[in-house]
Amino acid sequence: MFLINCPFCGEREQSEFKAGGEAHIVRPKQPTELSDDEWAEYLFMRKNIKGVQFERWNHVHGCRKWFNVVRDTSNDQIKAVYKMGEKPPN
């Protein structure tokens, strides 16, 4: 069980959080103008990286805020956390 440094609350146990999948997938502004394939790309296609991954987490048993985490999925090391809307680190 790893520790996550919530940008609003500080370091807490993983069990307080809920994972929300890959980050930076923006919901299309005009879904009705997309083809089936384009919509499917947004809806279904997610990366499954072994290594550094950008993902969304929710402090569901805390401040309830969503934020982004940069995590190495091979060893759970967290490289960075940042708020929604902020630029991802390089």
Place this chain on the structure above:
Amino acid sequence: MKKNLRVKRSKHIDETYKISFKFNGKLYYGFKGDTLASALLANDIHLVGRSFKYHRPRGIMTAGSEEPNAIVQLHNNSPWTEPNVRATEVEIYEGLEASSQNCWPSVNFDIGGINNFLSPLLPAGFYYKTFMWPASFWEKYEYFIRKSAGLGKSPTKPDPDIYEHRYIHCDVLVIGAGISGIISAKIAAKNGFKTLLIDEKPYLGGSTIYQNSEYFKINNQNSGSWLEKEINEIKKIENLEIKTRTSVAAYHGYNYLLAKENLTDHLPIERRKNKTRHKLLKIRAKKVVTATGSIERPLIFDNNDRPGILLSSAIKKYADLFGVACGEKNILFTNNDSAYETAISLIQKGINVEAIVDNREKVDSKLIYEVEKNNIKIFKGHTIVNTYGYKRINKISIMQLSKDGQNVIGSKIDLSCDCLGISGGWTPAVHLFTQSGGKLKFRDEDQVFIPNAYPSDQISVGACNGDLTLDSILVNVPKSLKDFLNIKNNVYESFEVLSSYNNSKRNIWLLPSDKILGKTKSFVDYQNDATAKDIKLALREGFKSIEHVKRYTTTGMGTDQGKLGNMHALGIISETSEAKMGELGTTTFRPPYTPLTFGTIVGRNVGEYFDVYRKTPIHEWHVKNNAKFENVGQWKRAWYYPRDNEDMFQAVQRESKAARESAGILDASTLGKIDIQGTDASEFLNRVYTNAWSKLQIGKCRYGLMLNEDGMVYDDGVTTRLSENHYLMTTTTGGAANVLGKLEDYLQTEWPELDVYLSSVTDHFATISVCGPNSKKIISEIFPNLDLSDKNFPHMSFKKTKIGKIHCRIMRISFTGEQSYEINVQANFGKSVWEKCMEVGKNCNITPYGTETMHLLRAEKGFIIVGQDTDATMTPIDLQMDWIVSKKKYDFIGKRSLYRSDTIREDRKQLVGLLTDNPNEILEEGSQIVSDINKSPIEMLGHVTSSYFSPNLKKSIALGVVRGGKNMLGQKLIIPMENKKINVTVTDPVFLDKENKKLNA
């Protein structure tokens, strides 16, 4: 006559404190301080069980948690029974009862032993290959296999013990209190770190504490005496907590560890009462020092598994710590210096050593000279080629090794013995380190895996880090700690160390024999009966990966996870396949390091504390009025209220009739309630529901359907506009938390520009629903000043009012199809308002009904229940609810998915009504629906989702999903059951009051 193998007094054993215990029904004696294993050995008992596959007699092999053979059941047939306990770890107490496992009908006569004679038929993969075919034979095999190869019996009575969980946070956790752990703990604690030192054994000091030899000295004292003083000193350090009988089960990422603290297992049963038995420690440590030591390796040769064959270090421990001789004619077999340490200990205690067989040709070692001085015959450059004796070893045959160690030469020499100690060198105990995610490297010179890269703030020290000798430990441990803790105070000045151990080792993974391999039984994994031959067979059959070989041969898959033999398995694979050890990788060690009891894992979460549950403010009334409850999510919901001797069916029929004929009352407090406020609240609802919300007037209610982005129905409920920018949304009982989470997600991440705030208010309000033709009358008596006329307070609208000083929100909404009013009041007034309704409604036979009746009533009306009539594959179109999907709105969650090529298919499963030809026949929910029973294979069209007997329609009704069902109205279908088939007709899902006359009656 029974032998007494207790030798010279050991200070760790209290010979004035005699303890009686039973093993396999017979009474024996031991002393305080004994383990079950040491006490049995003192009584000359080696044979304790049978092996898993061949049912070969097996004896005590080790003196620690790595024990593969001496696995026993404690207190069989009592509530305290526990299977798969290692006799080497059980501390004896008055009244202990232990019995062998895996040896039906008895340890001495064993029907399964026949497998041993049939063993040419039982090679690796035998179970996979043979018992799988023909499939019908499995039933016959199974009985025999299960009965004869059981690994202990699980308890059948409730566990009488108490278990607890405890969280511990510390600066430094030191795992293992051998010499390395003691030194580490002292350095950490003396430097001000809050330190926790734990060890699985009941005493501190590891194997050094009983080391009493002139050949191993620290600062001119015997190493054991030196360590004893250190232990006495650290016990006084305030910021150092010490826990014995505590074993780390799991080492997870970020230095999160689980350990089991054993508090009462060493006490007589009558003294355990009201005490916590095990504590599961959940430890989060800033820094971890792993000092788990090493495990001696066996040697792999023909028939290396007979009772009386032990690890050489175990024989030493039994002699030094427990004062027990494992045999009277001991032979040691080794490839390194360790066996000579054992020999010296035995000589010291006056225990006879017959001979030592050493793989090595020529070694210059002080220990060997000492042994030679005592006129003990040493066979250098020799190996054992066979052993004899069925229930106890009585003889070995040895031969000379060829120069390359691959063959034996010369003639056979037979040596008689009653105990054989084997030593194949040492394997650092890296299990916990690898569990934590650490990667190993292979050290070629002595063929061991040692830690390479640490995944968290941790360090391995001492033998588990590859420092296998006293001098290297004393040099390296303080140095490593200094860097690891970044400290100035070294605590220890330099040591003066005498360590007479010569590091030389002749490593031969599989020792040669004069027989061909196929004729030998050289066990690599004792517990699972995997031999060297099996491993070679697996390689011949094409298995290459170590993980595959492991599974095919079952090597390392026992409860001991192959602590003894895994390295040899790797070695044999490496030699056979000519792959380098370091490149082969190792199998994964998984938690727990040693098995945990279920009680430890569960802790206090048993019985009513198994899971948290939620009660409505009216719960106590339901209990008092004989309600039966059902679990809905975490809620306890009133299910039905049986009267007199009613069964569920009768109660539900009565409740359903009453609700339609006069008045029913339901506790709806569990429905999720989300308070929505903000200037963009209407726009927000527009985006999350399928229908339009901008035009909903203040004081009006509307039903909404919420989809996932994939177009599938997610939740539903009624939302009320309380004021311009204020809504109250209701959700399903089970969906409340997820809906709130989903809405928050969209607000925070997709639409941060919206001015909307959400709060869960589910627990803040009690909700009482009064329905039926007399509901208006009852409500008007409770709220005499409220104008309940259809004009002023029509269906789907809301009023704010009061009972006395209590504020009420009343919604006229209906889930039953009857005229209904939902009264929402502050939760703590819920019960009194409910009671008021009951009192006022008495004249109208107001009838409390539970969830079952609610489900029946809504099914009569064809209202869906999300999660019962839907799963994650139903769109609103599939549900025939096209009317609720706005065509005008530009966008809402899931809209685009409603016209993907897949969601517009005509032959999707669609919701329909089903009527049985026989109106008294009630379908089973979940039954399959087919049209052609003669087709092969039968094509499944769908399944029944809801089914009831409707007392109001006096017939059975059902809802179901059927492929292309929308266009099948009137068509006959079949529900095939085990002994019959039921004919049904597809209908509209609304069975009662299609015109909604009752809502406004």
